[in-house]
Amino acid sequence: xxGYQGRESERLRDQAGAxxxxxxxxxxxxxxxxVLEAGCGVGAQTITLARNSPHARIASVDISADSLEExxxxxxxxxxxxxxxxxxxxxxxxxxxxxFDHIFxxxxxxxxxxxxxxxxxxxxxxxxxxxxxxIEGDHxxxxxxxxxxxxxxAIDCLVELQRAxxxxxxxxxxxxxxxxxxxxxxxxxxxxxxxxxxxSRPDLVEAFTKRTFTAMVxxxxxxxxxxxxxxxxAFDAGIRDLYRTAESxxxxxxxxxxxxxxxx
Amino acid sequence: xxGYQGRESERLRDQAGAxxxxxxxxxxxxxxxxVLEAGCGVGAQTITLARNSPHARIASVDISADSLEExxxxxxxxxxxxxxxxxxxxxxxxxxxxxFDHIFxxxxxxxxxxxxxxxxxxxxxxxxxxxxxxIEGDHxxxxxxxxxxxxxxAIDCLVELQRAxxxxxxxxxxxxxxxxxxxxxxxxxxxxxxxxxxxSRPDLVEAFTKRTFTAMVxxxxxxxxxxxxxxxxAFDAGIRDLYRTAESxxxxxxxxxxxxxxxx
Numbered sequence: 001x002x003g004y005q006g007r008e009s010e011r012l013r014d015q016a017g018a019x020x021x022x023x024x025x026x027x028x029x030x031x032x033x034x035v036l037e038a039g040c041g042v043g044a045q046t047i048t049l050a051r052n053s054p055h056a057r058i059a060s061v062d063i064s065a066d067s068l069e070e071x072x073x074x075x076x077x078x079x080x081x082x083x084x085x086x087x088x089x090x091x092x093x094x095x096x097x098x099x100f101d102h103i104f105x106x107x108x109x110x111x112x113x114x115x116x117x118x119x120x121x122x123x124x125x126x127x128x129x130x131x132x133x134x135i136e137g138d139h140x141x142x143x144x145x146x147x148x149x150x151x152x153x154a155i156d157c158l159v160e161l162q163r164a165x166x167x168x169x170x171x172x173x174x175x176x177x178x179x180x181x182x183x184x185x186x187x188x189x190x191x192x193x194x195x196x197x198x199x200s201r202p203d204l205v206e207a208f209t210k211r212t213f214t215a216m217v218x219x220x221x222x223x224x225x226x227x228x229x230x231x232x233x234a235f236d237a238g239i240r241d242l243y244r245t246a247e248s249x250x251x252x253x254x255x256x257x258x259x260x261x262x263x264x
Numbered sequence: 265x266x267g268y269q270g271r272e273s274e275r276l277r278d279q280a281g282a283x284x285x286x287x288x289x290x291x292x293x294x295x296x297x298x299v300l301e302a303g304c305g306v307g308a309q310t311i312t313l314a315r316n317s318p319h320a321r322i323a324s325v326d327i328s329a330d331s332l333e334e335x336x337x338x339x340x341x342x343x344x345x346x347x348x349x350x351x352x353x354x355x356x357x358x359x360x361x362x363x364f365d366h367i368f369x370x371x372x373x374x375x376x377x378x379x380x381x382x383x384x385x386x387x388x389x390x391x392x393x394x395x396x397x398x399i400e401g402d403h404x405x406x407x408x409x410x411x412x413x414x415x416x417x418a419i420d421c422l423v424e425l426q427r428a429x430x431x432x433x434x435x436x437x438x439x440x441x442x443x444x445x446x447x448x449x450x451x452x453x454x455x456x457x458x459x460x461x462x463x464s465r466p467d468l469v470e471a472f473t474k475r476t477f478t479a480m481v482x483x484x485x486x487x488x489x490x491x492x493x494x495x496x497x498a499f500d501a502g503i504r505d506l507y508r509t510a511e512s513x514x515x516x517x518x519x520x521x522x523x524x525x526x527x528x
Contacts, residue, residue, distance in 0.1 A: 140411070141517070143404050145438045174409045177462035178513035188464065192517065196456045198441035249442035253405070253456065253519070 019208070022193045023106070023135055023256060024048045031055035033101040037083075038090050038122055039063070039108030043071025049104060050080045056102075059095075061088040090118045098127040106135040109179070113167025119183035126263045132185060134259045138173025141194075141255035142213065144245040151245075154217050154238025157224035164227065173257035185261030197252040209252040214242040283472070286457045287370070287399055287520060288312045295319035297365040301347075302354050302386055303327070303372030307335025313368060314344045320366075323359075325352040354382045362391040370399040373443070377431025383447035390527045396449060398523045402437030405458075405519035406477065408509040415509075418481050418502025421488035428491065437521035449525030461516040473516040478506040 027049070029035050033056045040046050040060035050058055060075075062068045065087050072085050088094050090108070103122050109115040122132060139159050144151070162168040172179075173192075180188040197204045218239050224230045230238075245252045291313070293299050297320045304310050304324035314322055324339075326332045329351050336349050352358050354372070367386050373379040386396060403423050408415070426432040436443075437456075444452040461468045482503050488494045494502075509516045 138407075140407050143402075143438060145442065147404070147435070171411070174407060174515045174517060177464065177515055178409065181513070190460065190462060190464075192458055192460045194456050194458050194519065196454065198454060200441065200452065200454075249445070251438045251441055253438060255458065255517070 019195070019212075019256070020048050022195065023258065024052055026258075027052060027104065027133055029053035029056035029102050032057070034099060035059070036061070036093075036095070036100045036103045036122070036125065038093075038103060038105045038118075039111075040068070040071050040085070041107070042067045043074045045104075045106045046071055046075055046083060047078050047080060050075065050083050051078075054082060056082060058083045059086060059100075060084070061086045061090075061093070063087075063089050091121055093121060093125050095125045097124055098130075099125050101127060101130045103130070103132040105132065107137065109134060110136050110162065110170055110172045111166060111168040115169070115172065115179055116182055119179060119185075123183060123185070123263055128263055130263050132180070132259075132261050132263070134176055134180065134261075135256060136173045136176060137254070137256050138171050140171040141173060141253070143253050144242070145249075145251040146241070146244060148238065148241035148244070150234060150238040151241040152238075153230065154224075154235050154242065157227075157229045157235065158217050158220050160229055161220050161223055161227065173255065176257050176259035180259050180261040183261075184264070186264050188259060188261040190257055190259045193256040193258055195252075195254045195256070197246075199248045199250065205246045205252075208254070209246045209250075210243065213252070213254060214239065214246070217242060283459070283476075283520070284312050286459065287522065288316055291316060291368065291397055293317035293320035293366050297321070298363060299323070300325070300357075300359070300364045300367045300386070300389065302357075302367060302369045302382075303375075304332070304335050304349070305371070306331045307338045309368075309370045310335055310339055310347060311342050311344060314339065314347050318346060320346060322347045323350060323364075324348070325350045325354075325357070327351075327353050355385055357385060357389050359389045361388055362394075363389050365391060365394045367394070367396040369396065371401065373398060374400050374426065374434055374436045375430060375432040379433070379436065379443055380446055383443060383449075387447060387449070387527055392527050394527050396444070396523075396525050396527070398440055398444065398525075399520060400437040400440060401518070401520050402435050404435040405437060405517070407517050408506070409513075409515040410505070410508060412502065412505035412508070414498060414502040415505040416502070417494065418488075418499050418506065421493045421499065422481050422484050424493055425484050425487055425491065437519065440521050440523035444523050444525040447525075448528070450528050452523060452525040454521055454523045457520040457522055459516075459518045459520070461510075463512045463514065469510045469516075472518070473510045473514075474507065477516070477518060478503065478510070481506060 035056045035058045037060040040062050046060050068085050075083050112118050159170040162170040177190045197209050299320045299322045301324040304326050310324050332349050339347050376382050423434040426434040441454045461473050
């Protein structure tokens with residue numbers, strides 16, 4: 001659900017705010033447990049993760065030093081003390097084998113061309129009996145009323161750009177079960193977390209339909225146009241139609257997938 | 265979720281079995297209340313409806329005398345005594361205004377070209393303060409892994425046939441909020457009921473992915489071909505790809521929408 005230019009940090013904060021309960025509420029780690037947050041980015045999920053497990057010791061890593069610096073600033077600003085940040089690549093993790101009790105991965109696999117290999121690397125630093133939690137979106141799960149081919153085309157630009165930039169897969173959410181199973185995790189359980197928005201839920205209209213999803217699509221406007229994926233007028237029509245779903249007779253649906261697996 | 269030829273009754277029974285809890289568990293009517301089930305068809309929902317509210321008096325109507333006869337046989341066979349069947353058209357209901365305390369409508373609006381007018385007719389026989397419950401599917405909510413353009417094209421045949429046969433709308437689920445609101449119901453609340461199926465849930469793979477959804481699409485094969493919507497080989501490839509989503513690394517998602525509204 002991220003990447004690309006423009007209003008990025010603001011959008012991620014909005015998203016984290018609106019979706020915190022939906023995505024996080026059932027993730028609590030025991031006191032003293034060692035938890036790896038792999039790919040923390042700008043820390044959008046880190047604060048919630050750390051607050052929900054205040055006595056767990058969380059190591060948050062990211063491949064981007066800039067993102068990590070922003071995450072550190074936010075987490076420090078929130079007065080959180082159980083997170084240590086470390087600059088690291090998921091594919092070359094600087095931890096001993098079986099070091100962690102639990103691993104948490106949120107909105108990361110969607111950006112990787114080899115998500116299965118990443119899961120194998122993560123599994124190596126997880127102790128037997130430890131768990132991995134993976135949360136991903138799925139842009140193919142978005143549908144809305146009124147329907148709009150222009151809006152679909154604009155969303156497809158985002159999917160295509162994510163594929164083009166490093167081989168990501170914006171529709172990976174639905175694949176978490178086969179991915180975690182193929183990586184050899186046991187007792188894999190996936191629960192979809194559907195966001196349903198109509199005008200009886202004005203906070204969600206604002207926080208999700210407009211400021212998270214549509215803003216995210218809008219954020220790739222220049223990239224999509226310069227990559228030749230869309231003409232400006234067609235893209236703008238798609239964005240208008242996405243905002244149209246936020247009106248009083250509009251409806252917007254999106255599903256996140258949360259998977260839990262255990263290492264044998 | 266129904267209509268068309270082929271394995272119809274069997275499929276509807278499977279569906280009712282697998283989805284009973286998901287769709288029905290929060291619908292219970294008080295003892296003595298008068299409930300209208302509008303469009304009961306072959307009674308796929310009637311038995312559950314009646315069992316969950318054993319002391320409510322249920323009037324189940326349908327426009328098809330044949331379906332009604334099958335429903336009566338099934339309900340009688342189940343030993344249920346709180347249902348009366350009546351042959352009637354939703355657009356010409358043989359009941360006094362404000363006669364019913366509650367109305368239940370399941371998989372009916374999707375078949376009507378004027379769902380809003382139907383809701384107005386239903387509202388007329390509902391007492392002030394009474395509730396309407398509407399459950400509909402949405403074929404645009406179906407997505408799966410592996411993705412398949414052929415499978416999508418086969419599903420689109422079903423959507424197109426439903427539109428052609430009487431102006432139905434197979435993607436009406438997402439529209440329940442605006443529809444009930446436009447019909448003047450108060451306090452409209454819609455809750456999506458997502459069916460998520462992976463191979464850790466073999467009963468659902470069998471009952472939903474294969475015997476409900478894919479069988480339903482497969483059921484329109486001859487109609488789709490004779491209507492010129494698909495070539496036999498292309499349609500069959502789509503069906504194969506839908507069955508493919510039922511294999512061990514496949515995933516299938518579908519969402520039903522349940523709406524509750526109150527008459528002022």
